[in-house]
Amino acid sequence: MVELADLKTVGQPSWCPGCGNFPIWHALKRAIVQLNLEPHNVVIFSGIGCSSKMPHWINTYGFHGIHGRALPIATGAELANNNLTAIVVGGDGDGYGIGVGHFIHAMRRNLNMTYIVSNNQIYGLTTGQTSPTSDKGFTTKSTPTGVIEVPINPIALAIASGATYISRGFSKEMRQLTKLIVDGLRHKGFALIDVLQPCVTFNRKNTYDWFSERVYKLEETGHDVTDKKAAFLKSLEWNDRIPIGLFYREIKPTYEDELAQIVEMPLVTQRIEDIDIRPLMNEFV
Amino acid sequence: MTTGLIFAKVCSRAGLHVFDHAEYPSLIRGGHNTYQVNAGSEEVFSHVRNVDLLVALNKETIDRHLEELTHGGGIIYDEDKIPLNKEGLRREDIRLYPVPLLRLAEESGGRRVMINSVALGASVGLIDFDFGMLSLVIRDVFRGKAKETIEFNIKAARLGYDYVKSKGFEKDFGRKLPKVGGKKRMLLTGNEAVVLGAIKAGCKFYAAYPMTPASSILHLMASQERYFNLVVKHTEDEIAAINMVIGASFAGVRAMTATSGGGFSLMSEALGLAAMTETPIVVVLCQRPGPSTGLATRTEQGDMKFVLHASQGDFPRFVIAPGDVEECFYKTIEAFNLAERYQCPVILVLDKYLSESHKTADKFDVSRVEIDRGLLLSDKELEKIAQFKRYKFTETGISPRTIPSQKGGIFTATGNEHDETGYLCEDKIVRTKMMDKRFRKFEQAEREIPEPNLYGSKDAEVTIIAWGSTKGPIKEAVRLLDRDGIKANFLQITYISPFPSNTVSKTIESSKVTVIVENNKTAQLGGLIGEKTGKEIGHKILKYDGRQFFPTEIYQRIKEVLHNG
Numbered sequence: 001m002v003e004l005a006d007l008k009t010v011g012q013p014s015w016c017p018g019c020g021n022f023p024i025w026h027a028l029k030r031a032i033v034q035l036n037l038e039p040h041n042v043v044i045f046s047g048i049g050c051s052s053k054m055p056h057w058i059n060t061y062g063f064h065g066i067h068g069r070a071l072p073i074a075t076g077a078e079l080a081n082n083n084l085t086a087i088v089v090g091g092d093g094d095g096y097g098i099g100v101g102h103f104i105h106a107m108r109r110n111l112n113m114t115y116i117v118s119n120n121q122i123y124g125l126t127t128g129q130t131s132p133t134s135d136k137g138f139t140t141k142s143t144p145t146g147v148i149e150v151p152i153n154p155i156a157l158a159i160a161s162g163a164t165y166i167s168r169g170f171s172k173e174m175r176q177l178t179k180l181i182v183d184g185l186r187h188k189g190f191a192l193i194d195v196l197q198p199c200v201t202f203n204r205k206n207t208y209d210w211f212s213e214r215v216y217k218l219e220e221t222g223h224d225v226t227d228k229k230a231a232f233l234k235s236l237e238w239n240d241r242i243p244i245g246l247f248y249r250e251i252k253p254t255y256e257d258e259l260a261q262i263v264e265m266p267l268v269t270q271r272i273e274d275i276d277i278r279p280l281m282n283e284f285v
Numbered sequence: 286m287t288t289g290l291i292f293a294k295v296c297s298r299a300g301l302h303v304f305d306h307a308e309y310p311s312l313i314r315g316g317h318n319t320y321q322v323n324a325g326s327e328e329v330f331s332h333v334r335n336v337d338l339l340v341a342l343n344k345e346t347i348d349r350h351l352e353e354l355t356h357g358g359g360i361i362y363d364e365d366k367i368p369l370n371k372e373g374l375r376r377e378d379i380r381l382y383p384v385p386l387l388r389l390a391e392e393s394g395g396r397r398v399m400i401n402s403v404a405l406g407a408s409v410g411l412i413d414f415d416f417g418m419l420s421l422v423i424r425d426v427f428r429g430k431a432k433e434t435i436e437f438n439i440k441a442a443r444l445g446y447d448y449v450k451s452k453g454f455e456k457d458f459g460r461k462l463p464k465v466g467g468k469k470r471m472l473l474t475g476n477e478a479v480v481l482g483a484i485k486a487g488c489k490f491y492a493a494y495p496m497t498p499a500s501s502i503l504h505l506m507a508s509q510e511r512y513f514n515l516v517v518k519h520t521e522d523e524i525a526a527i528n529m530v531i532g533a534s535f536a537g538v539r540a541m542t543a544t545s546g547g548g549f550s551l552m553s554e555a556l557g558l559a560a561m562t563e564t565p566i567v568v569v570l571c572q573r574p575g576p577s578t579g580l581a582t583r584t585e586q587g588d589m590k591f592v593l594h595a596s597q598g599d600f601p602r603f604v605i606a607p608g609d610v611e612e613c614f615y616k617t618i619e620a621f622n623l624a625e626r627y628q629c630p631v632i633l634v635l636d637k638y639l640s641e642s643h644k645t646a647d648k649f650d651v652s653r654v655e656i657d658r659g660l661l662l663s664d665k666e667l668e669k670i671a672q673f674k675r676y677k678f679t680e681t682g683i684s685p686r687t688i689p690s691q692k693g694g695i696f697t698a699t700g701n702e703h704d705e706t707g708y709l710c711e712d713k714i715v716r717t718k719m720m721d722k723r724f725r726k727f728e729q730a731e732r733e734i735p736e737p738n739l740y741g742s743k744d745a746e747v748t749i750i751a752w753g754s755t756k757g758p759i760k761e762a763v764r765l766l767d768r769d770g771i772k773a774n775f776l777q778i779t780y781i782s783p784f785p786s787n788t789v790s791k792t793i794e795s796s797k798v799t800v801i802v803e804n805n806k807t808a809q810l811g812g813l814i815g816e817k818t819g820k821e822i823g824h825k826i827l828k829y830d831g832r833q834f835f836p837t838e839i840y841q842r843i844k845e846v847l848h849n850g
Binding site: 056063072076083105268279 | 297298469470471472473477481484485486487489490492509510511512513514515516518520521522524525526528529530531532533534535536537538539540554555558562648649651656688689690691692693694695696697698699700701706708709
């Protein structure tokens with residue numbers, strides 16, 4: 001049985017005290033334990049940012065890559081060995097800003113992976129600039145007169161892009177967040193868990209209190225998670241009332257399911273010595 | 286394009302050596318396109334300036350290429366479309382072979398594009414080759430197309446062939462190609478040879494974004510996906526492509542991507558990630574002229590310095606420049622072995638001329654191929670290690686590696702500086718040791734790489750130094766010089782990094798006259814030689830009009846160098 005102690009590494013998170021990443025870190029570890037996922041069969045991928053350092057603090061295989069590119073790195077690894085459990089973590093700048101192209105394409109592929117986004121609506125590691133999810137009018141170091149654009153809506157974008165498990169958690173709601181991650185990991189297909197993750201240092205607007213006053217749980221409203229239109233309507237709610245929980249779930253074949261080449265055995269276990277290229281050479285004669 | 290390939294294949298199947306070369310603008314249809322087939326009973330290494338037979342589908346072709354016709358050369362053309370006479374052309378020495386291409390195409394019952402096949406049949410008739418062979422090649426090349434299409438093409442070719450024979454043109458045309466028979470060779474491009482090499486080397490994952498002249502690697506890899514059990518991914522962009530390759534390699538699979546300069550620019554950041562995480566990757570760069578979009582379908586060797594320095598920071602990388610299709614095959618396999626042995630990026634540098642020109646080659650000797658996966662720990666070896674350190678400091682700088690799913694081999698790869706375990710670390714001593722470790726791997730590599738090839742005698746009057754695809758034209762130029770009694774030799778630099786400084790330095794010291802030949806504006810190899818050896822090569826033969834050197838250009842300019850001293 002996998003225990004929490006198995007997931008401990010030598011280092012301790014360098015996040016600020018009270019950072020919304022701590023509950024996400026705990027929830028992810030609990031989910032791994034709950035599902036009894038052996039650490040050597042799990043890979044946690046990330047890009048760059050505060051939350052992207054997380055792989056260093058969970059004792060599984062990890063790949064802490066470059067800004068915005070966690071999803072393609074995870075995609076390559078997943079296609080090379082689809083027996084692994086691929087978990088991708090990162091922030092809103094990483095995933096919805098510089099990496100938004102990969103985000104959309106990974107979802108439309110319905111790859112079998114779980115993507116947890118620490119969405120704090122600010123750039124933390126670079127000390128407080130606007131992010132793709134910052135609210136309009138939000139003032140930061142890079143937008144002293146207020147953000148002009150409207151924010152990216154990751155939930156609506158995920159519904160439009162073909163993700164098959166679309167949810168939103170909140171750092172203060174650990175029990176729900178853990179369940180969302182567990183269910184996301186169990187889900188066969190692309191699972192998004194967008195997490196409202198207050199940045200206690202640089203985002204003085206979207207605080208724990210700000211969210212606490214607004215969030216409500218979808219599972220308590222009778223929301224039908226198989227109804228795409230209903231999920232889309234829910235995804236548009238923000239400011240006054242913010243839904244958290246599972247928006248949408250759909251069962252359909254994953255990208256890996258449609259690759260006959262890896263249905264029987266992953267690429268990594270296929271023998272590469274003595275590949276016979278003579279038939280192909282003959283085609284050039 | 287297909288028509289030219291069919292003609293080349295007919296020559297190849299007749300036992301001839303062939304080199305073919307297409308020039309086309311960056312358009313889907315139209316524009317001035319040429320396809321040159323150079324065939325002979327002796328090995329041919331490049332395209333040539335002068336042609337014996339010109340097939341002209343329009344007047345522009347004749348205007349542009351008339352001066353390239355040899356004495357006694359012939360033109361096949363449609364006289365209904367292009368009225369011609371020798372006096373008007375001011376070329377009394379050439380032969381004119383009017384063939385009603387369009388009329389015969391219509392007669393064949395096919396569409397207007399069948400004029401290509403009519404002209405093909407006429408050309409094969411003119412060199413007096415067997416029609417049966419042509420129809421077989423058409424069937425092979427069009428395999429998979431509708432039966433009707435294939436039959437129309439064969440019928441159109443037959444009409445062209447018979448027309449030439451009925452007029453007795455083949456008796457008039459003095460340029461005969463021998464039918465030597467014998468050995469069956471392949472006819473393939475540099476890109477196709479790279480694919481054969483990659484598949485043989487066990488590349489199981491290929492990700493790329495289409496870009497001329499690298500796209501044919503993607504197409505051929507994709508067509509072999511099911512047969513060889515590969516995963517081939519056309520990604521959203523080149524950034525995704527190289528990062529997927531890094532991910533796949535991290536997970537334990539040999540992986541490759543290919544692109545041209547624009548795509549390589551996008552890949553630059555991840556190249557450094559592969560170096561920092563010590564993840565083996567193979568990147569093929571098929572150069573084309575820049576800057577920016579440049580000349581999208583033409584050729585140039587303008588990216589060497591870029592490749593050597595791409596991405597921030599100092600890190601070692603292999604840069605290998607094959608010069609012909611054989612080297613494309615063997616060096617690709619070598620690239621995969623080096624990448625895994627040294628756990629670093631390997632970049633293979635081709636260019637449009639090498640990527641897209643077909644050359645005959647003997648079937649590759651697969652018995653020579655060895656797969657060396659480097660220090661990849663087995664589960665058994667791993668069990669014996671008390672505490673696995675992925676980036677352990679070793680004498681060679683190479684640390685044994687694990688892949689996900691191996692118990693006891695857990696680590697996190699990171700683009701940040703890290704300690705031996707892979708954990709984030711900014712300590713100044715560790716940083717210095719890690720930089721030294723990554724570079725120490727290259728000290729061994731420098732000793733291991735093969736010496737550059739020196740073609741020709743040691744006591745030559747002139748030594749040519751070059752890299753990559755100019756190899757073919759240079760070898761032909763050396764032949765031409767030899768015919769004039771001028772002894773020339775040729776030092777081909779295949780490993781750009783690590784650079785064979787000693788050999789190059791010694792070669793320069795011992796040669797009477799040294800000339801650098803490069804298909805770029807600034808003599809990038811010349812600059813590198815200066816940097817690595819302190820020696821300046823004064824004589825530079827450079828071309829940067831987007832076209833490859835003709836052997837005669839190199840020949841003439843070397844004669845000028847020797848004449849002017």
